Amino acid sequence: MISEFSENPYPGILVRPLPKPPYDAATSLARTATKRTSVPRLSGLSAPSPTLEEIVYSDRYPVVVKRRRFRFWHKSVVRTGTGNVLRTKASRLPRLMRAWGLWSLAAAWVVAHGIAESAGADPLASAFWLNSFLWFGLTSYFTGAFFGTFAKKRLELETTAGELVYQVRRIAGGILTSHFSLRDELGNEHLRLQRSGTQFFKRRWKFYDRLGGAGPQIVERSYLTALCRKLFGHLWGNFRARYTIWHNGITVGSIEREGFTNDRFRIEFWKEVPTLDPKLVATAVAFIDHQDPERWHPWFN
């Protein structure tokens, strides 16, 4: 590659190479380093030349995270800027159990009304259906609530071949504040996520490195959208959250929503955060979507 680059007939210009998966950062770094030292800067009016991080991050971003809908598990597909396709998987069982419980209780309510309306109904059949719906509903709802509260939350990023790349585990949880840890397949911690507060006016997720140093924050753009979402649900995706990635006092990137119902995430950076792997960011975003999904109905988040 380097020899190929030395044959570049246009020495004053950085030519963006075609992205070749898997992306090799060391090669790119070495190539650009030789470039910088060998070529003097043009005097006077010069075309804007991309810096190293712009090359690197434009290759790695945008990352698109797409939720796969109508699945039993919470699944999403991640497409990185280099063309790699990964997927995430997380359990949705407690949430589904709560939903089934509520639907079953609603059915029990309907059955009770039917019994009250028709005095000539068979008491045995009526009691059977009422008891079935009532007990399944209560059991399912409270089991789901219990496991949703006390079970460890976990999300995995894996390749299409099923090899684990990153995983998110909850390491500490309180009523309002929870800490999550992003680890690789060997269990080494790479990043920490903190969700704190009620997140009522704006959603805010904080990143910390493994030594506790403050990293970037994912902050929701509009408090108006957030409040409208509390009242009306996401309303066909109109009130879904869009985020700003904030680091060291400046805005370094954004997480936009795409698609007809705005259910896709598009992560873009225009300033370098050298410690952040895009796959880590994609995992964090998929996990945020898993933790705080927007809903059709009025809800707290």
Place this chain on the structure above:
Amino acid sequence: MLRLGMNAENRKRVYLSCIFAVVSLPGGAHASLNSPSLKLPAELEPTTNWRKDIVLEARSPYALMRLTKLKNLKTTADTFDLIGRDANRLKNLGAKVEKRLRAIQTDKGRRLLVIESIHRDKPLYTGYVNGPKNTYAFLASGLHLAQVVTAAESLRFPGDEPQLPTETGIGPESAMPMPEEMRDAPRAVSAGETIPEKPQPMVQTYKQSPWPNRLKTLFGWTMLLLGIGFIWRLISWAGSRKSLPLTGSTTSTAAPGSAAALTQLPPFKRGKFTSLTPLPLPKKEKQTA
């Protein structure tokens, strides 16, 4: 993919197709539901017309709802009437129907309504005495008939003459008299007003619950909101598409017939990475060394 230029003609086509799709929805539904494949074959069609109400009750999905509504609208008078008719029907069948409701006139002219109930093979009575404005007040329960009548006789109403003191000293005389302003005296009859001879029927008018209407209203508003949200989302989504310049889309379109529209290459991405656009190449320098 060949990208067609969106001129006025194509835009008109798009708009019209959208409008036709919306406008012809009911028509399409009607046509598809009336299609020959969905109709019954001629031999299965009923030859005689059914009565409309029977058809409604038997076939309509609203039949159950309608029956429920009728049931809810049934008044107390209807219930009494049904009971009476039921008694008549039983009598006609030869059954012995005992009257368990008696109206008794006391010596003082009070009307006493006594309801008989069987408690361990022993008839016990519950009494109601009529007061002003054709109301009946609960008097006593679980007594013999004579006790009920005695209780009604011993009652003292506001405006009655004072009774003789009882033996025990505890009775109406020893009770604290009701203040004059709190006494429930019959209203003075105004001029021109006629008092009906028969008492008015004690029919409780059915008071409809406000909640069904409230829920309907809430559902309607929700549907309206969802519709508005859908239209909003549709327009925003169409605007975010690069081929439909409904709202701000600046870089994607080219004039029809221009070189840019005829090339097979996609246009530059509308993005934030301006540094990624290819730069003009400088002149080639001679490599001397």
